[in-house]
Amino acid sequence: MRNAGKRVGVFALVLGVIWGLWEGWHWIGTRFNLTWPFPVNNVTMPHLHKIVEALFQPAQVNGPWLIQILWHNSLFTAKECILGFLIGAIVGFLIAVALSQSRVLALGFIPYVVASQTIPLLAIAPMVVVGLGSKGVKDWISVAVLAAYLTFFPVTINTLRGLESADPRAVELMESYAAGRWQILWKLQVPSSIPYLFSAFRIAAPLAVVGAIISEPAASIQGGLGGAIVNFSQYYTIEPQELWATNIITALLGIAFFLAIVLVEKLVVHRAPEHYA
Amino acid sequence: MTDAPEKVVELEGVTKEFAQGKTVALQGIDLTIDSGEFVSLIGPSGCGKSTLLRIIGDLVEPTSGKVTVNGKTAHQARSDRDYGIVFQHAVLYDWRTVTKNIALPLEMLGWPRAKRADRIKEMLELVELTGFESHYPWQLSGGMQQRVSIARALSFSPPLLLMDEPFGALDEMTRERLNMELLSIWRETRSTTIFVTHSIAEAVFLSTRVVVMSPRPGRIAEILEIDLPQPRTAETREDPRFFELVTELRESLHRGGADQVFEKLAPEGDG
Numbered sequence: 001m002r003n004a005g006k007r008v009g010v011f012a013l014v015l016g017v018i019w020g021l022w023e024g025w026h027w028i029g030t031r032f033n034l035t036w037p038f039p040v041n042n043v044t045m046p047h048l049h050k051i052v053e054a055l056f057q058p059a060q061v062n063g064p065w066l067i068q069i070l071w072h073n074s075l076f077t078a079k080e081c082i083l084g085f086l087i088g089a090i091v092g093f094l095i096a097v098a099l100s101q102s103r104v105l106a107l108g109f110i111p112y113v114v115a116s117q118t119i120p121l122l123a124i125a126p127m128v129v130v131g132l133g134s135k136g137v138k139d140w141i142s143v144a145v146l147a148a149y150l151t152f153f154p155v156t157i158n159t160l161r162g163l164e165s166a167d168p169r170a171v172e173l174m175e176s177y178a179a180g181r182w183q184i185l186w187k188l189q190v191p192s193s194i195p196y197l198f199s200a201f202r203i204a205a206p207l208a209v210v211g212a213i214i215s216e217p218a219a220s221i222q223g224g225l226g227g228a229i230v231n232f233s234q235y236y237t238i239e240p241q242e243l244w245a246t247n248i249i250t251a252l253l254g255i256a257f258f259l260a261i262v263l264v265e266k267l268v269v270h271r272a273p274e275h276y277a
Numbered sequence: 278m279t280d281a282p283e284k285v286v287e288l289e290g291v292t293k294e295f296a297q298g299k300t301v302a303l304q305g306i307d308l309t310i311d312s313g314e315f316v317s318l319i320g321p322s323g324c325g326k327s328t329l330l331r332i333i334g335d336l337v338e339p340t341s342g343k344v345t346v347n348g349k350t351a352h353q354a355r356s357d358r359d360y361g362i363v364f365q366h367a368v369l370y371d372w373r374t375v376t377k378n379i380a381l382p383l384e385m386l387g388w389p390r391a392k393r394a395d396r397i398k399e400m401l402e403l404v405e406l407t408g409f410e411s412h413y414p415w416q417l418s419g420g421m422q423q424r425v426s427i428a429r430a431l432s433f434s435p436p437l438l439l440m441d442e443p444f445g446a447l448d449e450m451t452r453e454r455l456n457m458e459l460l461s462i463w464r465e466t467r468s469t470t471i472f473v474t475h476s477i478a479e480a481v482f483l484s485t486r487v488v489v490m491s492p493r494p495g496r497i498a499e500i501l502e503i504d505l506p507q508p509r510t511a512e513t514r515e516d517p518r519f520f521e522l523v524t525e526l527r528e529s530l531h532r533g534g535a536d537q538v539f540e541k542l543a544p545e546g547d548g
Binding site: 191 | 334336355356357358360362364366368370371372373381382384385386413414415
């Protein structure tokens with residue numbers, strides 16, 4: 001319990017420091033008319049209390065509070081993220097298992113796995129949305145597929161490393177039992193890769209949020225955080241705090257996913273303490 | 278028990294070369310081991326004793342020569358799960374509890390769950406680890422880990438137990454206690470055991486025969502019969518005959534060229 005108290009304390013302290021730095025810079029910038037590295041004013045750096053306030057005010061006249069709108073947007077985007085993360089994790093894992101079974105396969109395909117990540121999501125978004133849309137797939141599912149396109153990569157790369165991380169002595173032990181390739185894979189290599197898999201998931205979870213948000217405008221989806229960001233960007237010069245507020249909610253969603261992964265890892269993985277990444 | 282001892286391991290002219298014959302790890306090994314024997318392989322680093330153990334276990338292919346185990350090729354013996362192996366490091370699976378670690382070979386053999394549970398209970402009693410069923414390996418001491426490893430090796434009653442310096446990393450007290458435990462397990466299971474060690478006292482205390490090996494190229498220098506009475510106890514270590522045999526083995530090792538190690542450093546990784 002003392003530990004938990006400590007954590008909350010440190011968290012509050014860091015938050016306070018960030019707050020202080022932000023407002024401090026705002027004060028210096030406006031007081032001395034700083035123009036370098038950027039001009040400081042209420043548009044480039046709205047007051048943090050304004051941003052928090054904006055959450056609890058209607059975004060439109062007589063409309064619901066901004067935080068209520070963003071809550072619904074978050075739920076919508078979260079749905080895309082969860083599906084996208086799951087597709088990315090499963091596909092990424094299966095690709096790694098397939099590639100681990102043959103050196104030739106790995107040598108031949110890994111460059112393409114890497115190359116896939118050099119293509120911007122925006123470039124493939126229309127193909128996926130239009131292509132899947134013509135098959136009657138809902139837009140949000142297309143967005144999940146696009147999010148999966150980002151998340152599979154760290155999973156594949158880390159799982160490959162994890163599968164190869166099996167102790168050679170343990171492989172020898174399995175061979176002494178006349179274990180087949182699949183038994184070695186399933187009983188030794190896959191369990192050995194689990195800690196690697198979870199470090200990949202920690203990277204992939206926030207990536208799923210990024211992927212979903214970037215893809216929403218491409219799929220002309222209004223109901224998610226991506227739509228909200230595009231919307232508030234257009235009014236940035238008038239109401240900058242609304243975009244900032246949306247960004248904070250987006251960050252919270254990414255953090256929530258990250259923490260969910262950490263929690264699952266704690267429940268699932270039983271390893272010697274030194275094995276935790 | 279039959280009258281004529283059954284041959285479990287037969288080695289004829291076994292040679293192992295590494296790096297296209299530049300290093301000769303083993304040369305012309307002839308050795309026969311009978312059922313129920315406890316044979317130690319001892320010698321300085323680089324004499325190929327671990328390699329020889331791995332050749333018997335079909336984990337390393339000999340360059341030439343013939344290996345017969347239970348009347349079959351070593352490969353067939355491995356396919357038939359004739360080997361239980363214990364390494365210097367316990368090689369337990371971090372993600373499995375003690376129970377699950379011992380179950381590993383039984384799962385591979387497709388034993389039904391109930392039969393597995395019964396056997397694991399027996400094995401835990403045998404290595405005196407009852408009560409530690411749901412511990413993870415990293416929650417156990419080195420000696421306990423090695424006992425789990427022994428339980429795992431013996432769980433499916435393999436006719437041949439191969440042990441590669443299993444107590445090498447343990448402190449002297451733990452090692453002596455596990456020596457006693459191993460002997461009582463050996464008496465109970467009647468598993469033929471081949472045991473690689475660096476320790477002269479350990480070899481004498483445990484074995485029915487000690488194979489003295491010498492390096493460059495690895496070969497059998499001498500074979501010592503250990504005629505200490507069975508069952509061996511703590512008093513065995515104080516028996517004058519024990520000391521005679523220890524001295525005899527030490528001298529044999531020196532004759533076999535153990536001193537050379539200090540003249541020319543042996544390659545690592547092969548004990």
